[in-house]
Amino acid sequence: xxxxxxxxxxxxxxxxxxxxxxxxxxxxxxxxxxxxxxxxxxxxxxxxxxxxxxxxxxxxxxxxxxxxxxxxxxxxxxxxxxxxxxxxxxxxxxxxxxxxxxxxxxxxxxxxxxxxxxxxxxxxxxxxxxxxxxxxxxxxxxxxxxxxxxxxxxxxxxxxxxxxxxxxxxxxxxxxxxxxxxxxxxxxxxxxxxxxxxxxxxxxxxxxxxxxxxxxxxxxxxxxxxxxxxxxxxxxxxxxxxxxxxxxxxxxxxxxxxxxxxxxxxxxxxxxxxxxxxxxxxxxxxxxxxxxxxxxxxxxxxxxxxxxxxxxxxxxxxxxxxxxxxxxxxxxxxxxxxxxxxxxxxxxxxxxxxxxxxxxxxxxxxxxxxxxxxxxxxxxxxxxxxxxxxxxxxxxxxxxxxxxxx
Numbered sequence: 168x169x170x171x172x173x174x175x176x177x178x179x180x181x182x183x184x185x186x187x188x189x190x191x192x193x194x195x196x197x198x199x200x201x202x203x204x205x206x207x208x209x210x211x212x213x214x215x216x217x218x219x220x221x222x223x224x225x226x227x228x229x230x231x232x233x234x235x236x237x238x239x240x241x242x243x244x245x246x247x248x249x250x251x252x253x254x255x256x257x258x259x260x261x262x263x264x265x266x267x268x269x270x271x272x273x274x275x276x277x278x279x280x281x282x283x284x285x286x287x288x289x290x291x292x293x294x295x296x297x298x299x300x301x302x303x304x305x306x307x308x309x310x311x312x313x314x315x316x317x318x319x320x321x322x323x324x325x326x327x328x329x330x331x332x333x334x335x336x337x338x339x340x341x342x343x344x345x346x347x348x349x350x351x352x353x354x355x356x357x358x359x360x361x362x363x364x365x366x367x368x369x370x371x372x373x374x375x376x377x378x379x380x381x382x383x384x385x386x387x388x389x390x391x392x393x394x395x396x397x398x399x400x401x402x403x404x405x406x407x408x409x410x411x412x413x414x415x416x417x418x419x420x421x422x423x424x425x426x427x428x429x430x431x432x433x434x435x436x437x438x439x440x441x442x443x444x445x446x447x448x449x450x451x452x453x454x455x456x457x458x459x460x461x462x463x464x465x466x467x468x469x470x471x472x473x474x475x476x477x478x479x480x481x482x483x484x485x486x487x488x489x490x491x492x493x494x495x496x497x498x499x500x501x502x503x504x505x506x507x508x509x510x511x512x513x514x515x516x517x518x519x520x521x522x523x524x525x526x527x528x529x530x531x532x533x534x535x536x537x538x539x540x541x542x543x544x545x546x547x548x549x550x551x552x553x554x555x556x557x558x559x560x561x562x563x564x565x566x567x568x569x570x571x572x573x
Contacts, residue, residue, distance in 0.1 A: 169202070170203075171196055171340055171342065172204045173205050174208075174344060175344045176208045177208040178211070178346055180208065180211075180252075181215060182211075186256055189344065192342070192403070193257065202297050204293070204303050204305060207249040207304060207305070209248070217248050217249065222242055222244060225241065235280035239309075243306070243319060246306035246308050246309060250266040253304050257302055264301065265303060267296070268305075269311070272303075273291065277312065280316075283321075285327065288332065290335050293336060307325030307326075322384075329387065330394075333396045334396050340398065342398075342399045343401070344402070345403065346404075349365075350364050350382050350383075350409075353432040354380075360569055363409075364430065367411075371513065372388050400412065428519065430515075432509065432510065432568070433510045434508065434556060435510075437483045440503035441481060442478050442502070442503070443456060444500065446499075449474065453472055460489065465489055468481070480539070506553055508550050509551060509559050511567065512546045516545055516546070528566075529565070530549070530551070533559070533562050535552075535559050
């Protein structure tokens with residue numbers, strides 16, 4: 168029998184009603200002859216009893232006094248509760264099912280508590296359980312390190328659990344069920360006429376995910392890309408097949424991917440642009456600044472190094488620590504507060520002249536100032552003021568994707 172993996176996020180398992188929609192997908196897969204690994208997140212979102220954020224509040228996070236190891240023990244409880252509840256409701260509907268933790272599923276990780284990486288997966292117990300069960304419900308987001316400690320995989324870790332298990336079990340495909348009917352060409356909150364993509368490449372979705380699209384975690388996509396496991400991003404509440412993510416698809420869908428210049432527009436808000444002025448020791452300045460930021464584990468993006476100094480962006484919530492570092496080095500600086508990064512992503516961008524010009528023109532029509540820019544073979548980024556974010560995303564979407572831009 169073929170194995171498939173179905174992952175359901177927190178809103179898909181938050182209550183009996185939403186779980187019934189999820190369970191219908193599981194029963195449909197079983198009726199088609201599949202053995203199913205179901206990976207579940209903690210139930211609900213912040214404010215609901217067993218959600219991850221609610222568990223964090225129990226120890227007054229981020230002012231907690233327990234270690235990261237102990238924090239992982241707490242965080243793992245949400246998914247474990249969810250897995251047992253989901254398995255129980257499957258059994259009530261005459262499905263042979265059992266619930267296990269990420270550790271029991273054979274997920275072995277590094278010891279980086281709250282942000283562990285998967286080292287390997289031992290599938291012996293999974294194969295054994297499938298001898299007497301149609302469905303195995305696995306607590307997502309967690310594993311076990313070589314010392315036997317519970318670990319968690321960071322935000323979006325259930326996606327990573329699902330795809331990694333799919334790869335280890337040679338699954339036919341991995342379904343990621345969400346609140347939306349697939350991957351959109353832009354955030355539908357910002358762009359009302361955003362379209363649902365029927366298919367896209369691993370490269371396109373991993374760039375969209377890293378640039379702010381929140382439908383699937385980029386680490387999960389990277390595993391799928393390495394192991395060539397097809398992913399379908401689907402809605403829990405419909406029968407639609409959603410968006411297929413793969414290296415190559417056939418016939419008309421493949422042709423559609425090849426002909427598409429831009430796949431989607433993504434954004435990240437809440438940024439600060441920091442401009443550090445050059446001093447008499449320019450090379451030492453570059454080395455000092457980035458070394459101190461790295462030691463403080465501050466993620467730096469969009470950086471430019473020149474004879475005038477250094478420019479980079481950081482998340483707004485890291486500014487206090489960044490300022491203390493910059494001022495301790497007695498450096499002069501200026502800031503551009505309330506910024507956002509907008510990314511134009513598409514495998515078709517590579518080698519095509521005029522794309523950057525088109526981006527600049529689309530933003531200029533709305534008097535949107537570009538504070539900084541960068542590009543790769545699949546993505547062009549621009550930094551703008553956050554007040555212009557919605558207008559900018561819509562302008563670029565209209566220019567490259569919607570019928571308005573044709």
